Amino acid sequence: MFKQLLRTMTTTAKLIHSETPGPIEISILTKIQDSFSPTYLKIVNDSYKHAHHAGIRGATNTTESHFNIEIVSSIFEGKTLPTRHRLVYNLLDDEIKHKGVHALQLRTKTESEINKTI
Amino acid sequence: MPVIEIKSQEQFTELTQDDSSKLIALYFYTEWAPPCKTMTSVFQTIAESKKDDPSILFLSINADDLSEISEIFEVNAVPYFILIRNATILKELSGADPKEFVSALNQFSNTPEQQAQAPAPAPAPAIQKKEVEEVEESEDELNQRLKKLTTAAPIMLFMKGSPSSPQCGFSRQLVAILREHQIRFGFFDILKDDSVRQGLKKFSDWPTFPQLYINGEFQGGLDIIKESIEEDEKFFEHALEAGA
Numbered sequence: 349m350f351k352q353l354l355r356t357m358t359t360t361a362k363l364i365h366s367e368t369p370g371p372i373e374i375s376i377l378t379k380i381q382d383s384f385s386p387t388y389l390k391i392v393n394d395s396y397k398h399a400h401h402a403g404i405r406g407a408t409n410t411t412e413s414h415f416n417i418e419i420v421s422s423i424f425e426g427k428t429l430p431t432r433h434r435l436v437y438n439l440l441d442d443e444i445k446h447k448g449v450h451a452l453q454l455r456t457k458t459e460s461e462i463n464k465t466i
Numbered sequence: 467m468p469v470i471e472i473k474s475q476e477q478f479t480e481l482t483q484d485d486s487s488k489l490i491a492l493y494f495y496t497e498w499a500p501p502c503k504t505m506t507s508v509f510q511t512i513a514e515s516k517k518d519d520p521s522i523l524f525l526s527i528n529a530d531d532l533s534e535i536s537e538i539f540e541v542n543a544v545p546y547f548i549l550i551r552n553a554t555i556l557k558e559l560s561g562a563d564p565k566e567f568v569s570a571l572n573q574f575s576n577t578p579e580q581q582a583q584a585p586a587p588a589p590a591p592a593i594q595k596k597e598v599e600e601v602e603e604s605e606d607e608l609n610q611r612l613k614k615l616t617t618a619a620p621i622m623l624f625m626k627g628s629p630s631s632p633q634c635g636f637s638r639q640l641v642a643i644l645r646e647h648q649i650r651f652g653f654f655d656i657l658k659d660d661s662v663r664q665g666l667k668k669f670s671d672w673p674t675f676p677q678l679y680i681n682g683e684f685q686g687g688l689d690i691i692k693e694s695i696e697e698d699e700k701f702f703e704h705a706l707e708a709g710a
Contacts, residue, residue: 401634429686429690429694430672430684430690433672433687433689433690434672437672441673444673450674451636453688453689454689455689455693
């Protein structure tokens with residue numbers, strides 16, 4: 349579905365985020381844009397799906413704890429998946445360690461990968 | 467008296483029916499399970515320290531060789547300890563925890579508490595069930611323990627909860643994927659051991675769980691495994707071959 353979505357778009361950079369992003373989401377978006385210069389960036393706040401789960405109950409941050417992030421950037425070129433994800437984790441270290449971001453679902457691609465025909 | 471290595475079922479029957487007042491400590495082990503290597507010497511040391519106490523009998527049983535005895539006691543994880551008196555099971559302990567064993571021994575023995583001079587290695591989890599105690603260990607010792615854990619099985623899953631009772635959606639999904647591909651894997655419940663939980667984040671350079679290791683090499687979390695399978699249906703087989 350990700351690939352189909354991209355093919356219908358133009359080549360200008362795309363940014364998709366929540367209608368009213370919270371402070372953490374804004375911080376994440378800014379950091380990714382500054383460091384990775386993505387051609388496509390989509391962030392979805394999934395925290396509400398986990399708000400009542402055992403692992404997060406009682407935590408101070410239940411509104412910006414889980415995000416699903418899709419990034420297309422040339423910075424991922426030639427890197428294995430674990431390395432790519434580590435780039436993102438290191439960038440968002442502060443949010444994870446100190447701001448209560450509990451989990452990130454990540455999809456990290458390069459332009460050439462998404463343009464590959466199946 | 468020191469540890470008696472059981473060689474046959476007849477010998478076992480003879481020793482256990484001998485004296486109904488004796489406290490009998492059974493230790494089930496296998497040659498191949500890593501935690502047993504540590505526990506075998508621990509068990510021997512504890513037995514040595516109690517050698518002047520005639521009311522306790524220490525029996526060591528190779529669970530593979532003497533499988534009938536293992537079956538009678540329904541032992542399906544090693545190391546495993548059973549304390550018996552008068553043909554009654556007093557306590558069963560699964561996993562490699564010297565402190566727990568010693569306290570159970572003291573609890574049921576007739577003699578007053580003696581200081582068992584057992585060495586205190588960092589407790590290691592049994593392959594299937596684990597009861598791990600919080601022990602002061604240095605970063606080096608922790609890393610050594612993590613090295614052993616990540617190589618405990620060709621495919622090791624560090625998850626929240628257990629495969630039969632996962633405590634997080636991502637862990638549950640990864641278990642489902644492994645089962646779908648009929649992959650044999652070992653697991654470790656990081657909710658049960660906080661030093662492993664925090665230590666592994668550093669060791670793997672990865673902040674979240676679940677974490678999958680193949681042949682001692684970190685592979686990734688749920689997203690990466692999902693993507694890897696999308697790209698390569700035989701991802702697991704290939705990864706196993708590569709590292710073997």
